[in-house]
Amino acid sequence: MKPTEQTTPVPLSFENTSLRIPIAEILPLKQLSISVLKSVKYAQIAASIAEVGIIEPPVVIRDRQHAGVFHLLDGHIRVDVLAKRGEAEVVCLVATQDEAYTYNKRISRLATIQEHKMMLNAIEKGVPQERLARALNVNISSIRNKKSLLDGICPEVVDMLKDKHVPLNTIGQLKKLKTMRQIEVAQLMTAMNKYTITYAQSLVAATPEAMLVKPKKPIKGLSQDQITLMENEAANLDREFKAIEHDYGTDHLDLVLATGYLTRLLSNARVVRHLAQYFPDILSEFQKITELRKAA
Known part of the structure; x- marks a missing residue:
């Protein structure tokens, strides 16, 4: 035993x-x-x-x-x-x-959507909105606005942002978009880990009118051609970003392996002497790469 x-x-x-x-x-x-x-x-x-x-x-x-x-x-x-x-x-x-x-x-603080669901649950159980307002030290109108926080937001976006700290005004910007564009914008914000109101406004401004819930208001100082050009550039940036994001993992692995190999190579005194004598420029670049890896 x-x-x-x-x-x-x-x-x-x-x-x-x-x-x-x-x-x-x-x-x-x-x-x-x-x-x-x-x-x-x-x-x-x-x-x-x-x-x-x-x-x-x-x-x-x-x-x-x-x-x-x-x-x-x-x-x-x-x-x-x-x-x-x-x-x-x-x-x-x-x-x-x-x-x-x-x-x-x-402590993991409550995310915006989690707080919203908890507040709805409290209201459904009979907690008066006035008491919630007093407990949170906010105006009663703020409670009413939070109650309708996710009206107009598609379930896929709610699921993506459920554990994120998203400002209330950012969610308001998402409501201006149709379902597919909401999903695209939520994916971009999540990939960039950026949920600020200014970033959301820039994404809404770069959205084609066909993907908006309501037509855009005219932008002072910009012609329709300029607005269309801006929308096309934003769409191109979206595509490029997604392509870079797709290749990032493979490229990063290749870079780690390459820098690791160079570090081992430069730890050999004979190799360093040979490069210093015949290929000083290449040695200098190799050393820069390994130093950057150490700094990272």
């Missing part, structure tokens, strides 16, 4: 139970700046706490030298809001180790 393998248990990152801790006993690791106190994020968190309370508990760690004292690792804004509201205690998660990393940097 084989001996039983011993496995080392993974230590817990947090204590088994959360604690209700007096705010006075929690020492922040940083002071909130004036800009943070006046930010939209601070106002939204304050509004959310006022409406629904604490959703994500702050994270603290025990002071190793003073019993009953805790250091605040994550949740500085939440604790500050509670203190200003006159709260004496807060429920916290107690970490067992301080690895000096920021918790919020490891």
Whole structure:
């Protein structure tokens, strides 16, 4: 019989139970700046706490030298809001180790479409739009606009952008396009990893009128011939981009193999001496290529 393998248990990152801790006993690791106190994020968190309370508990760690004292690792804004509201205690998660990393940097923030679906789900379950507006610290009209966010957007585009952080105005630009052009533009934005409103506007401006939901408004200073030329150039760029994207993987592999071979070649002193004596220009170019690879 084989001996039983011993496995080392993974230590817990947090204590088994959360604690209700007096705010006075929690020492922040940083002071909130004036800009943070006046930010939209601070106002939204304050509004959310006022409406629904604490959703994500702050994270603290025990002071190793003073019993009953805790250091605040994550949740500085939440604790500050509670203190200003006159709260004496807060429920916290107690970490067992301080690895000096920021918790919020490891959180995947909700993408635009995910947030939209979550908000619709809340409304369907009976949460009043007014309460959502108060919790998010936005105007009620903003909630109504977000409710119809995906009206006019085809399912293929929704699927492509479902986990992307796309500005609301960019989605508004997509609504100006017919289905096939929506898909093309979404593919371009995803390939470029660029979802800004200006980029979306440029793609809409370069779209032929036949692929728009409504006719374009005349552009001041441009004739119809100039607009048509711009649309044709944009279509050519789209085709060239897709061709380059198709060949990129193969070309990149070839480049990695070639530079790897050159690096090994130039590590041979006899080869370097031969090239330096008879082909100095080629040696210089080879060295530039290998240096670029090291820098990359």
